[in-house]
Amino acid sequence: MASPLRSNPWRAYQCLARQRARTPQNTRHLSSTTLRSANNAASNPLRSAERAKRVQEVAKAKRSVVISTVGIIACAATMYGLVTYDVFGVEALKNKEEKTASNKQAEATTPTNNGAIKMDGPTGFPSDGGPPRNSSVPYFPSTIRLPSIKDADKKQAGDELSTSDGDDYQLLGLGIRSVSFLSIQVYVVGLYVAKSDITELQQRLVHTAVHPPSNDPAAISGAGADAATSLVPPERQQLKEMLLDPENGDAAWSAIIKDDGIRTAFRIVPTRNTDFMHLRDGWVRGITARAQQKKPAPGSDQLGEFQDQEFGTSMNDFKAVFGGGQRKNVPKGQTLVLMRGAQGALDALFQPEATKPVQWMGRVEDERISRLVWLNYLAGKNVSSEGARRNIVDGLMTVVERPVGTVTQRIV
Secondary structure, three states: OOOHHHHOHHHHHHHHHHHHHHOOOHHHHHHHHHHHHHHHHHHOHHHHHHHHHHHHHHHHHHHHHHHHHHHHHHHHHHHHHHHHHOOOOHHHHHHHHHHHHHHHHHHHOOOOOOOOEEEEOOOOOOOOOOOOOOOOOOOOOOEEEEOOOOOHHHOOOOOEEOOOOOEEEEEEEEEEEEEOOOOEEEEEEEEEEEHHHHHHHHHHHHHHHHOOOOOOOOOOOOOOHHHOOOOOHHHHHHHHHHHHOOOOHHHHHHHHHOOOOOOEEEEEEEOOOEEHHHHHHHHHHHHHHHHHHOOOOOOOOOOOOOOOHHHHHHHHHHHHHHHOOOOOEEOOOOEEEEEEOOOOOEEEEEEOOOOOOEEEEEEEOOHHHHHHHHHHHHOOOOOOOHHHHHHHHHHHHHHHOOOOOOOEEEEO
């Protein structure tokens, strides 16, 4: 017997249509979407690997930040502890040295009347030999004796010099040369002046004060200025500001040291091991920068003060003094002296130890070389040691507060 549906196709079609209408349409789509996503995830393993890699990188970055933060905190705590609790005993050593220095000064000031008369510079000169001392800052004497160098053309680098026929020099001021933003101490530098030239120095300081090398109408001037032999406090203050002025200080210092007649010396003692080449390069950079500042205006037919061929030759001589000898290193605590003679010649001296004789390194005759080296420490906006410049200027103020030509005689 044949099936009713097979015998009636139209009826079979209607049954199938009704059955399809009753079946939910979204079931097929949802199942196919889910199946497609699962198939994509299973068929594309790179997507899962990239996601895992990103997670690992984020975790690694977080660990690095945490480790860096902990390291910074630990370093800060360690430095604070070292400073607070004085682990290395720096403060104790400093207090001991200050106590010893005070005892020595007290013994030195004890009068011993044996009839001898000692001629000293004006009162107020530095007498303690420098700034507060610690394990790295050397002691600077208030007076030193330097040799009188004659017949330099007959001498050779390394020759020993005697101070028996030399002259006494008085300390004007000193300071520490530091480099980089960390203020790393390189050496201590002090300026000395020959005692017999102090009167000439007084005269030039007073003359510079009453006739300043500037067009400033507020500068010191007036009737009787030429007859001045000392400066009153307001005049001293204006002179001090002039010497420290970043713009006019160069001209003021040049007026004091340029002409013949004043012998000065810079005494340099490294606080860490260095070498002559390193020191020389610093001076050469300063000399070159100042010489460039004095170049004539563009279009001028005249050469500047430091543009001639002779100056270039003198620069080569200066480099040779510190670069051609057998000795190259300057260990910590050894002494280097730059002397500026009465005519401006520069002599370099070296003393390996206090008990050993002074050695001559060489000479540069050109006055301009020594003047520019001196100005690197004394004048302008940027100097090699601001502390040294200010301390030297303070020492000069004690010179001009007394009449020109006066010295102190005291019985010792």
